[in-house]
Amino acid sequence: MHVKKLSFAKSAVVLSVAALALTACGGSNNPTPEGSVDGGSGVAGTLTGGGSSAQETAMTAWIDGFKSVEAGATVQYNPVGSGSGREGLIAGQYMWAGSDAAMDDEEIESAKETCGPGGIVQLPAYISPIAVAYNLPGVEENLKMDAETVARVFAGDITNWNDEAIASQNEGVELPDQAITVVHRSDDSGTTENFTEYLEAAAGDAWGHEAEGAWPSEYQAENAQGNSGVVGLATQTEGAIVYAELSQIGSLGTVDVKVGDDYAAITPEAAAGAVENSPRVDEGSTTNLAVEIDRTSTESGTYPIVLVAYNIFCTTYEDQETVDLVKSFASYIVSEDGQATAGESAGSAPIAPATGEMSQAAIDEITVAE
Template sequence: MVSRRILTLVLSCATGLAVSSCGSDYPLGPEQEAAAKNATSTLSGTITGAGSSAQGPAMNAWQAEFAAIHPDVRVQYSPDGSGAGRGALLAGAVDFAGSDAYLSDEELEESREVCGPQGAFNIPAYVAPISIAFNLPGIESLNLDAETIARIFRGEITNWTDPAIASQNPDVDLPDLRVAPVSRSDDSGTTENFTDYLHAVVPEIWTHEADGTFPGELAGENAKGNAGVVSTVSSTEGAVTYADDSAVGPPLGRAKLLVGDEYVAVSPEAAAAAIDEAEPVEGRAEFDIALNLDRKTTAPGAYPLVLVSYHIFCSTYEEEETANLVKTFGTFVVSEEGQQAAAEAAGSAPISESLSERATEAINTISVEN
């Protein structure tokens, strides 16, 4: 097994990952500082993670709330994108990864080199809708079906007055503006979920299979991270992108998706309704909780363009301290308290009580390498 602790300190400082030995700590609010002063926890140490930028706002809340309970523990996280996070874990550079896509079968096999014979496993930590966000001054909402969205991002719909858009929005005064699609430039779980949705619902139009990298041959601008695409669209009238809903705000509007016979607005509740339709991925280990989403659901009120963002842990760690810290932080994240902190900070949908219990049981199986 590769020595994760050595790689963590070397690679994280080299790549800018903030750890206690080469970066600054996250701030605590007044209530959290007061709680930290009265905390009785004896845990201490640092664990590092990297990955999903969609988890960024939730992670900030988790770090602060966890520090209030365990003031001598530092949880450091670099939101470099899901692909980068999975790669860092597989390289032994971090103790856990955040990813908007679960580990592939090939990645699971690769993880055995760093994580021991049982490899790594996926735990749902953050559930959030992906918004179709656009910059059309004075317009806060549009109705769009999957076919129209696919054609927009294929570069086939080039003006906001296109009949495909106008027919779904008869009461909206659409501007005569060029449609400027903006995609992610990095390997992104948000992109993988977005392309999975399009390929599942309109495969005859979106022929590309789900992938964390946006198809390079399709026209349009690109930017890194949720913050990058939202910033680009915010400064460009007529632009449109896909992004974690927590990153979307004024001046951008959001699309309602056609689900069955109704247009469904983006919301945590609608995302949770879609997760209720999910099924476990077949062929995985007992404590791996990877989920298959039903993108074609017609369940009332469900919003199927949703991401389940995972925390990916090793089944075994070399050091007892690391294993204990990872288990303690992991179980906090999936607890009712941790999920509520994320919901308040990022507008995410808390995982269900039953899923929380399964996740806690799985995390508690983490052990120390013999």
């Protein structure tokens, strides 16, 4: 079967990049291939993708790190949104997609027309902890809340900071007699979807809504667009509480959420642990590594309010040059260096070593279409 010839979006953001060196046989005295720098493998060509805007900062960091190795490669990434990225890969517009949500079974089946009978390689490559953050001058230590309390606050059932439901979990903390101002996203967002997934799964009847990207209309409060917008509003509003990606929260305080019998502080390591301890969507697949995050885990050291974004590739491409380029770039993204680079730039959590090993094994299965 032959893979569709891909057509590339003219609106893509074009960035010259270098690719991660592939492990090569032979001694270190081999000459550097034309078009690469020391340590490069000489891969060349153009790799075009699109999708998640949440990954945009990380993607820029990956591209900047990648270009220091391979001079003959060009990568284009268009941050058009997760759904458009997945649709573009399925349609043959993009060679890979970034997405805040994994492809579902129907999308995976549709992708086979472009990607070949093996379908897609789906890698959890970007992990972003979502903070429950607040603006309470004078409260120095992290506040503690269980899922039910978080849900009742954002639903408007708990309206004051010294409410007994909060005070009982924060003995010794002097909570102000001050109204709570809830701040939420005005736009449809992956951050909202992941936050409400946590509330739906962990808070039970205290939330009472299905997870979705749009904030529930009956819980409307103060709102703004994007992570930076809601954080900016919360920072200006004493008594505010907000949910946002950890890298965006600035000087706001953060809530430790209850996990099992303890309270988990928000850290990149705890967010990565939640992903590592979550079940795979398709345990029988060696290329679909999507996970179903366990929002109700009692595992110590895990933080359950987390966004996992994927990079999705085809299992087959039309020629060896493209295969080499795709595998090289994908390998860089999931490598220890690639994950560290994204973390420094975007504040994301690194994938666990075991996830990195499974991801590399999945990348190794990418081959030329027959």
